[in-house]
Amino acid sequence: MFFDFLPTFPLKLSEFLLFGLVLLAGLVGGRLAALTRVMPVITGYILVGFICGPGGFNLITESLLGDMRVFVDISLGLILFDLGRRIDLRWLASEKWLLMTGLVESALTFALLTLLFVAFDVPFIQAAVAGAVGVATSAAVVMRVASDVGSEGPVTRRAFSLVAINNMVALLLFTSLLPFVHLENRIVFADALLHPLYLIAGSVLLGAVLFQLLVTMSRWLKRTNTEQFILQLAMIVAAVGLAAMLKLSVLLTLLTLGLMARNVHPHRRLPVVEFGDVAQLFFVVLFVMTGAGLKLGDFSTVAWLAFVFVIVRFVAKALPIFAFGTLSKLSLRQSAALSLSLTPLAGLAAGMTFMLGDMLGSNTPALSSLAGTVLLASVTLMQLVGPVAARFAFTYANEADPNT
Amino acid sequence: MNHETDDSLNTDTVNVENTAIAVIERPRVVGMPVPAPHPLAFTSSTPLTMGVELELQLINVETQNLTTEADDLLRRIAKHKIAPNLKPEITQSMIEVNSSVHARFDTLQPEMREIRDALVKEAKRMNIGICGGGSHPFQKWNERRIYPTDRFLAVAEKYGYLAKQFTVFGQHVHIGVANGDDAMYLCHSFARYVPHFVALAASSPFYQDTDTSFDSSRLSIVNAFPLAGHAPEVFQWEQFIKYFDKMQAAGVVETMKDFYWDIRPKPEYGTVELRICDTPLTVDHACDLAAYAQTLAAWLLDDRRRGVSEASVMDLYLPYAVNRFQACRYGIQAELIEVETATRKPMAEDFINTVAKLQWYAAQLGTGESLQRLSRLTLSGNNGSLWLREQLKDCESMWEVVERATALWAT
Numbered sequence: 114m115f116f117d118f119l120p121t122f123p124l125k126l127s128e129f130l131l132f133g134l135v136l137l138a139g140l141v142g143g144r145l146a147a148l149t150r151v152m153p154v155i156t157g158y159i160l161v162g163f164i165c166g167p168g169g170f171n172l173i174t175e176s177l178l179g180d181m182r183v184f185v186d187i188s189l190g191l192i193l194f195d196l197g198r199r200i201d202l203r204w205l206a207s208e209k210w211l212l213m214t215g216l217v218e219s220a221l222t223f224a225l226l227t228l229l230f231v232a233f234d235v236p237f238i239q240a241a242v243a244g245a246v247g248v249a250t251s252a253a254v255v256m257r258v259a260s261d262v263g264s265e266g267p268v269t270r271r272a273f274s275l276v277a278i279n280n281m282v283a284l285l286l287f288t289s290l291l292p293f294v295h296l297e298n299r300i301v302f303a304d305a306l307l308h309p310l311y312l313i314a315g316s317v318l319l320g321a322v323l324f325q326l327l328v329t330m331s332r333w334l335k336r337t338n339t340e341q342f343i344l345q346l347a348m349i350v351a352a353v354g355l356a357a358m359l360k361l362s363v364l365l366t367l368l369t370l371g372l373m374a375r376n377v378h379p380h381r382r383l384p385v386v387e388f389g390d391v392a393q394l395f396f397v398v399l400f401v402m403t404g405a406g407l408k409l410g411d412f413s414t415v416a417w418l419a420f421v422f423v424i425v426r427f428v429a430k431a432l433p434i435f436a437f438g439t440l441s442k443l444s445l446r447q448s449a450a451l452s453l454s455l456t457p458l459a460g461l462a463a464g465m466t467f468m469l470g471d472m473l474g475s476n477t478p479a480l481s482s483l484a485g486t487v488l489l490a491s492v493t494l495m496q497l498v499g500p501v502a503a504r505f506a507f508t509y510a511n512e513a514d515p516n517t
Numbered sequence: 518m519n520h521e522t523d524d525s526l527n528t529d530t531v532n533v534e535n536t537a538i539a540v541i542e543r544p545r546v547v548g549m550p551v552p553a554p555h556p557l558a559f560t561s562s563t564p565l566t567m568g569v570e571l572e573l574q575l576i577n578v579e580t581q582n583l584t585t586e587a588d589d590l591l592r593r594i595a596k597h598k599i600a601p602n603l604k605p606e607i608t609q610s611m612i613e614v615n616s617s618v619h620a621r622f623d624t625l626q627p628e629m630r631e632i633r634d635a636l637v638k639e640a641k642r643m644n645i646g647i648c649g650g651g652s653h654p655f656q657k658w659n660e661r662r663i664y665p666t667d668r669f670l671a672v673a674e675k676y677g678y679l680a681k682q683f684t685v686f687g688q689h690v691h692i693g694v695a696n697g698d699d700a701m702y703l704c705h706s707f708a709r710y711v712p713h714f715v716a717l718a719a720s721s722p723f724y725q726d727t728d729t730s731f732d733s734s735r736l737s738i739v740n741a742f743p744l745a746g747h748a749p750e751v752f753q754w755e756q757f758i759k760y761f762d763k764m765q766a767a768g769v770v771e772t773m774k775d776f777y778w779d780i781r782p783k784p785e786y787g788t789v790e791l792r793i794c795d796t797p798l799t800v801d802h803a804c805d806l807a808a809y810a811q812t813l814a815a816w817l818l819d820d821r822r823r824g825v826s827e828a829s830v831m832d833l834y835l836p837y838a839v840n841r842f843q844a845c846r847y848g849i850q851a852e853l854i855e856v857e858t859a860t861r862k863p864m865a866e867d868f869i870n871t872v873a874k875l876q877w878y879a880a881q882l883g884t885g886e887s888l889q890r891l892s893r894l895t896l897s898g899n900n901g902s903l904w905l906r907e908q909l910k911d912c913e914s915m916w917e918v919v920e921r922a923t924a925l926w927a928t
Contacts, residue, residue, distance in 0.1 A: 204644040336913040
């Protein structure tokens with residue numbers, strides 16, 4: 114054979130090449146979004162992902178999406194840990210109206226969304242599962258948008274707390290409903306009961322064990338930013354890997370780790386390290402991949418119902434925020450901004466639906482096709498609208514950095 | 518440092534008994550137009566009354582960095598009875614509190630503690646911290662946001678990056694005087710004791726994530742302003758007005774606020790304003806410093822031979838900058854140059870000797886215990902900067918130093 118030294122066709126995209134291309138494409142999208150002055154950069158990443166993904170030109174194929182999964186998981190791990198460490202449990206305990214806001218808006222969202230699906234003849238359990246998924250707000254979108262616009266202040270801080278609360282509530286509701294879904298699918302009773310228990314207790318326990326390890330190492334190492342940064346990053350990546358390996362909830366494990374990092378040993382806490390530019394790399398990949406995962410095909414069939422879903426969800430969250438906002442001494446403008454900031458319903462919600470699918474086997478549809486399709490369509494809608502709404506919210510609250 | 522503070526000493530809640538602010542009486546001739554008073558006409562106030570202003574840090578309790586929520590804090594506390602004691606400052610990361618006018622330490626301290634408690638309580642509800650100290654150890658000045666009032670925006674426009682760098686935190690003490698001539702005499706006479714105040718209040722050893730090796734790095738920021746320094750060597754208020762008019766006519770300044778002097782007469786309040794202290798780490802220490810200023814003023818005003826004369830004022834200012842630098846750099850361990858004897862002596866010794874002379878006045882004013890506390894602090898060398906450095910040595914992290922300083926402020 115001649116020319117053995119040449120590569121063989123068709124050329125295969127390696128993970129390295131893909132990673133580089135995704136970053137480059139993301140950068141272009143982010144830059145274009147920034148030029149609009151209303152779109153957050155992550156919308157640029159998502160749109161580029163969508164255009165390059167299976168729903169667009171299929172440059173990022175389904176199998177490549179799978180290959181990139183590891184980066185996405187690390188990104189989510191970073192975000193959830195970051196969310197956890199921003200939640201001050203002592204503050205939540207003393208500022209009871211905020212905790213009340215979180216619990217009531219989560220409950221109301223769950224109730225109204227469940228009713229919505231029941232009204233469209235979705236069986237109750239499945240409607241409830243869809244309702245539970247709808248409670249969660251995208252930590253990734255809210256936190257990255259806040260970071261991109263340099264948002265800091267009362268609305269931002271409350272938004273993070275509410276995001277954490279409604280993700281926790283969503284997860285609890287979701288796992289509590291699992292036994293019923295299992296039973297509907299004729300799975301052994303013991304499994305049905307033990308599964309949620311394993312999922313919740315196991316994830317919290319794993320988070321706690323890793324936290325203890327983190328603290329021990331943190332005290333042993335020098336308390337310089339560099340060493341502490343590497344330590345925390347390493348622990349987060351390991352936590353993501355362990356949670357996945359043990360089939361536990363990545364969300365709950367990382368949230369537990371972050372919450373403990375902030376709240377245990379309040380007078381000798383772990384140093385707060387900024388993940389900075391390194392993490393930014395992962396976030397670009399996360400949102401490009403999120404965009405690539407969107408499918409417009411499903412969207413068109415249930416668009417109007419997805420629209421109703423989004424409106425009902427917004428109202429269910431806004432009402433308690435306004436009601437309790439006065440008691441928390443929030444201005445109307447701050448309450449409005451806070452309500453808007455919780456609009457993003459995103460990756461994690463989709464993650465939960467997929468998780469349910471994984472658990473029950475791909476042959477058993479977890480949700481009725483209607484509820485599932487509406488959820489995914491809403492996710493698609495909110496991936497595009499949510500970041501813009503969140504960006505507007507932080508700017509409207511006067512908390513975005515005017516220098517950014 | 519001060520920008521808006523000039524008009525911020527709270528006069529709304531003045532205790533009339535303590536202040537008896539009186540408008541200067543002018544002779545009137547029937548049928549003659551009454552000339553408008555000069556803007557710098559000196560308002561007489563009860564001698565030795567005092568007021569305190571403190572610039573405080575607003576802390577993000579998660580990162581221990583400065584936060585940017587001054588406007589929200591002021592909004593939330595607007596209906597509280599301490600609201601008139603609060604003012605915004607140049608950036609959103611600071612807030613200024615000021616006391617009413619007091620004749621005695623034992624009414625000043627309870628009021629300052631009450632303001633602190635109310636502020637800490639509201640801050641806790643907001644999940645932010647309130648912290649003393651002259652500088653934040655690791656905030657980045659370029660991340661600061663200007664508080665959006667016309668005056669602050671104008672200052673930011675005029676001074677560029679200096680405005681954001683001005684996110685340092687000072688204590689100002691006002692001492693009431695009967696007239697402008699007394700004000701000028703006290704301005705100059707206080708100047709000799711500036712190193713005492715700098716060293717005792719010093720609590721800004723860290724700046725931009727670095728140990729500056731200074732006890733008070735804050736004053737280096739103030740030095741960058743073109744109109745920093747000390748008042749001109751004039752002794753009569755009439756002369757001062759002429760000086761000001763000349764400066765104004767030449768376009769050097771527009772108002773008295775443009776002078777960033779260490780000690781400044783304040784004609785509209787009828788006070789002399791000491792502006793060289795870092796905000797201490799506790800309100801109690803801030804009150805002790807005010808008590809020292811009050812007692813020192815009493816001693817200086819009681820016998821003019823104790824202070825500075827027109828003949829000796831030039832000599833007074835010869836070592837001024839160096840002595841001030843010594844106090845900033847070495848704190849209580851500073852050595853002061855005395856021009857008249859051409860000697861150097863330890864600042865601590867100078868302070869202890871001064872306090873010894875003040876005993877009778879301290880007994881009259883009820884400031885004896887404050888002076889004792891300051892003397893003990895001087896002998897131990899344990900000022901705010903030393904405390905902060907010890908914390909860093911213990912915990913090895915700047916952000917934990919801030920956390921501890923925030924906890925200290927609340928106690």
